[in-house]
Amino acid sequence: MNLADMLSYADIGQLSRIATTYQCECNGNSKNDLIQSILSTVNRRDVFEAQIGAMKLEDLRFINSLLFDARDAFSLEELIARVQQSRFSSAEADALTGNGIGQAVSIVETAAEPKKSRTSKAKDSTKAKVKPTSKTKAAKEKQQPEAGPRDTISRFKQYGWLFNGYAGADRYLFQVPTDLKERFKETMERRLVSQVTYTDEEPHAYRDEQMxxxxxxxxxxxxxxxxxxxxxxxxxxxxxxxxxxxxxxxxxxxxxxxxxxxxxxxxxxxxxxxxxxxxxxxxxxxxxxxxxxxxxxxxxxxxxxxxxxxSEPPDKLYQFWLRLYKSPIPNIRAIVHWIDKLGSRWVKAETIMSTLTPYIKPFYYDQPETILEQRLISMMMHLGLLRIGEHAEFGQVIRMTPLGRTIVAGQSIDDEAIVLNR
Incomplete structure (x- = not known):
């Protein structure tokens, strides 16, 4: 479903929270007025790109994991796992403890719990205005709970980027509006393309292993x-x-x-x-x-x-490679998509590396640079999906082959990872 369809099914409480997020000026008691105001705001390119531009890297990783999944709907547990996967540092991982599955019902029922009233705190302060010491401030800051998966999912619901069903079993499944998926991809593509360097000149030599x-x-x-x-x-x-x-x-x-x-x-x-x-x-x-x-x-x-x-069909080998490497590289579909988009013409490999490595999670001793260079780009060349060349000015350059662009664009396969038993 598109955003307009999902908004029509949402209750007025969720619509009000989305309208507040986008600072829409409308009649908060009219569902139709709320929907029209949200749509007119979200559909503005400057507003949408500003929202994407303000997103943290971990949120961009999270939304990327949803955009290229073959499925349309996700359980809360799956979303929580995706948020956890998008947080690479150990400190972030530790912060997730206790913020997960046990909060499922409250997330489904409401996009975000309202903050606790500060009335009682205000009354106490009027009785005794004691200036807090630096130690007190530090203690309060230390007591602030880290944002967990629940907060991320709630925030995405407030943006109107995630909706859960409203009846039966679907009530506990979440979806990203179809039209927003395409807008996310287009906006992310513009963002990533601006970070790489292209050349219109052919490299003096390149490797092409098609077929x-x-x-x-x-x-x-x-x-x-x-x-x-x-x-x-x-x-x-x-x-x-x-x-x-x-x-x-x-x-x-x-x-x-x-x-x-x-x-x-x-x-x-x-x-x-x-x-x-x-x-x-x-x-x-x-x-x-x-x-x-x-x-x-x-x-x-x-x-x-x-x-x-x-000869074995290249698309069959590609499908197998995607599923076999999915376990160590959970977001392999997203990274391959961006390599395809960025490699539409000869592009400096070094800029591809610097642009995409922040979206790749280390796998034990394999660092993001190793994963991108050896497990993805090199294997895509072996599969005949791209060419790797040497340019006099830019050094190593890459470009997708026509066969590779066709195969990557046409895939809709089972998203489960392959596990080969001994």
């Missing part, structure tokens, strides 16, 4: 079909087989370094290079390969797939 990964699916299955591949006690291929496979693939990768931290991006990411690990896990997930106690073999389905010797 290569799809061909290497067939190469992997054929190699397993033609060779007896023994596995270590941990279930990995021996180094000799890995090196032979890397020679057959369209892209040559280096073996992971000894002691290098690699976890969370696939079953065999610790032992195999990133691109090869994705190929291996894809074939495992499709049920084409199986690991016995000692051997790596093709399944009956894998033998049928190997006989065809066709």
């Amino acid at each position: 290569l990964m799809g061909d290497d699916v067939s190469q992997l299955l054929t190699y397993i079909h033609l060779n007896e591949i023994s596995l270590t006690s941990e279930g990995n291929m021996y180094k000799r087989n890995v090196l032979q496979l890397l020679e057959l693939f369209g892209v040559k990768e280096q073996l992971p370094g000894k002691g290098e931290w690699r976890f969370g991006y696939g079953r065999r990411i610790k032992e195999y290079p990133s691109r090869m690990s994705l190929l291996y896990d894809y074939c495992f997930y499709k049920g084409w390969i199986a690991e016995t106690e000692t051997m790596l073999v093709l399944t009956p389905a894998g033998r049928d797939r190997q006989v065809s010797k066709t």
Whole structure:
């Protein structure tokens, strides 16, 4: 539903709170007057962009997590989890304790609880006007509770950016108005585009790996079909087989370094290079390969797939990559969307990094810069979604491929992360 539809279902109390937030001048007793005044204010571009411009980084991360989700409605528990994910520092995480699920009913029933009356405090002050000491002030400030998920969700309801249902089970589900989603995306795009540097000149050289990964699916299955591949006690291929496979693939990768931290991006990411690990896990997930106690073999389905010797569709590999990497990078869909938008033409990679890293949460020892450069941009190149070039003036530059723009724009897939069991 669009904003106008959701406002029509809202009660006059919520409408009044939204109107107050936007300082609308209207008849507070007329629901129709409130709705018309809110719509005329919110639909003004300057007002909307001012609201977005004033948002904290954690709020921008939160709204980003909602804009690119395949689902339309979220439970309160899911929203609380999204708010928690948007707060990266440990101090912020500690502040969330006790502010979560137990407050579900009060959030659903009202957008924001009114502040406690200060009348009694005022009366006390008239009896004895004691100037507070610096210690007293510090103690009061220390006692101020940190803002939790409840406050964030309530604030978004006051802006008219979140609405919950009004009957039955839907009463406990929240939605972002459809038209506001598009306006959020457009405003965020303008904001992010202004932070990067473009060049109209072609780089003197660039890498383009379109269709290569799809061909290497067939190469992997054929190699397993033609060779007896023994596995270590941990279930990995021996180094000799890995090196032979890397020679057959369209892209040559280096073996992971000894002691290098690699976890969370696939079953065999610790032992195999990133691109090869994705190929291996894809074939495992499709049920084409199986690991016995000692051997790596093709399944009956894998033998049928190997006989065809066709290239795997790039959109299928992209879907798998999104879902496999979703666990360590929860907002991967949003980041990929912004890389797509910012990479519509050749753009300086360094400015992409500085613009998008604030929206990426560290994953154990993987810092945002590493995640963006190695787990996202490099893998998107391997998937044929973008090109990475070298420019004489700007250094490394990137640009989405036509295939990549089509694939990213056309995806509507299950948003659940893939977990590959051993």
